[in-house]
Amino acid sequence: MSETKETREKELGEKAVIKVSEMDPRFKYEIRKIPGAEKIMLCFQCGTCTADCPIARFSDSYRPRKLMRMTQLGLKDRILSSDVIWLCAACFTCVDHCPQDVGIASIIRALRNLAVDEGFIPRVYKELGSCVLKTGYAYRIPELRHRKREEQGLPPLPKANVESIAKLSDVTGFSKLFEEKKVA
Amino acid sequence: MAELKYMLFLGCVIPYRISSYEISARKVAEKLGIELVEMPEFNCCGLPLDPVSHDMMLTLAARNLCLAEQQKLNIMTLCTGCAGTMRKVNMTLKEDKKLKEKVNGYLKETGLEFKGTIKVRHLIQMLAEDVGLERIKATVQKPLNPLKVAEHNGCHVLRPTKYIGFDDPENPTILKNLIELTGAKCLDYMDETECCGAPIIGVNDVIPLQLAREKLNHIMAVGAQALVTVCPFCHMMYDLHQSRIERAFNEKFGIPVLHYTQLLGLAMGFSPDELGFKELRVNATKLLDQLGS
Ligand code: SF4
Ligand code: SF4
Numbered sequence: 001m002s003e004t005k006e007t008r009e010k011e012l013g014e015k016a017v018i019k020v021s022e023m024d025p026r027f028k029y030e031i032r033k034i035p036g037a038e039k040i041m042l043c044f045q046c047g048t049c050t051a052d053c054p055i056a057r058f059s060d061s062y063r064p065r066k067l068m069r070m071t072q073l074g075l076k077d078r079i080l081s082s083d084v085i086w087l088c089a090a091c092f093t094c095v096d097h098c099p100q101d102v103g104i105a106s107i108i109r110a111l112r113n114l115a116v117d118e119g120f121i122p123r124v125y126k127e128l129g130s131c132v133l134k135t136g137y138a139y140r141i142p143e144l145r146h147r148k149r150e151e152q153g154l155p156p157l158p159k160a161n162v163e164s165i166a167k168l169s170d171v172t173g174f175s176k177l178f179e180e181k182k183v184a
Numbered sequence: 185m186a187e188l189k190y191m192l193f194l195g196c197v198i199p200y201r202i203s204s205y206e207i208s209a210r211k212v213a214e215k216l217g218i219e220l221v222e223m224p225e226f227n228c229c230g231l232p233l234d235p236v237s238h239d240m241m242l243t244l245a246a247r248n249l250c251l252a253e254q255q256k257l258n259i260m261t262l263c264t265g266c267a268g269t270m271r272k273v274n275m276t277l278k279e280d281k282k283l284k285e286k287v288n289g290y291l292k293e294t295g296l297e298f299k300g301t302i303k304v305r306h307l308i309q310m311l312a313e314d315v316g317l318e319r320i321k322a323t324v325q326k327p328l329n330p331l332k333v334a335e336h337n338g339c340h341v342l343r344p345t346k347y348i349g350f351d352d353p354e355n356p357t358i359l360k361n362l363i364e365l366t367g368a369k370c371l372d373y374m375d376e377t378e379c380c381g382a383p384i385i386g387v388n389d390v391i392p393l394q395l396a397r398e399k400l401n402h403i404m405a406v407g408a409q410a411l412v413t414v415c416p417f418c419h420m421m422y423d424l425h426q427s428r429i430e431r432a433f434n435e436k437f438g439i440p441v442l443h444y445t446q447l448l449g450l451a452m453g454f455s456p457d458e459l460g461f462k463e464l465r466v467n468a469t470k471l472l473d474q475l476g477s
Pocket of ligand 1: 044
């Protein structure tokens, strides 16, 4: 899969034995403080999320239930360096179906944000991010498109306020995050 | 009836490569007497960056909301992703004072403040709730009678229920009703509400293609002549990538993927050219010939 090279070998790890030294008991509390991820401890491992997840159906490694358990157990390094957390399509099926209202998709988002803090960011997100920083849009809209709009009778695309975006990126810490981090 | 005037939020995918949606949406909006005001200096809705930085997502979405608040207009967007995101952020910031303060702290740097005075609508929500089915039906001049299609809502117009609360996410009927008022029949098929898979393209391309292939197979099985979408991202998955799916699995689909606004536009009597049919990757000529359009 993916262009992400460094983490390719570091999938969630089917290693049968979990060593106590791998577990960070504070991790779940760290996660719990993040907006949207407050309910991580409520997961009782029923498996509804995995059963209903469209991605899990076609992936050998993506299992939201397992990710919730690994988070509770504090297997921080294994999770954050894994490609697998980037497979959620944010379809919110699990969010609607979870009997404990765990908010799985937001927890996965929180895990991804932490992974980025640790320097793991898939190339596609790096590209989307730098495009927003440079143009205000997630995709670079080619000059040709702008000209075509005129031919098609569409109004010109409003000019983005790149200065404002730059300011907001600075104050939210987004731009800093971006400059320093390597592509995972 | 309330005045039908909205601030149009285009988002990034439509201007990037799905102009047929914008062209047809503007046409049908005009016909329905809906006034669309361009949003000045808008930016990405924030959704693509949520996995990188939740704070940046919130701030980008909130900035767009502020721009609409300044002009005292509700937002209407054609993309389910943009609609879902801005809707969720709008609700969250209205409810969570602490988070609102935090985001407003960021926005202050650019002279903006989120107040929470407007609403966010997706196209089909605007059509069903604000315009109303009767009024839309009255504009149909050329019923698309023999046509049989299938619908794909797109996740973010249905889920999470907690924030969207629009249609029944397990058995959505609103888009079906909107389709059937054009005279076309909307068929049921297996796993209708399943995700198109597009959000993980770039991280993993195999799974989205498998998901999209499955959907195309399911709609073929019930005899649908076209798939109708209401999101540029989902549309891309089924139209732009359809030939790629055919090659990858050595199967033939040839199923035209229409934006709902193209379908409605045909029924209103617009020509295929006026509705951007030429921009579609999967040729719809056969279907148009059958309709005599
Ligand atoms: S559905 Fe909810 S409670 Fe059940 S395993 Fe998934 S997260 Fe845990
Ligand atoms: S939101 Fe993510 S984890 Fe949940 S069902 Fe959808 S793809 Fe699977």
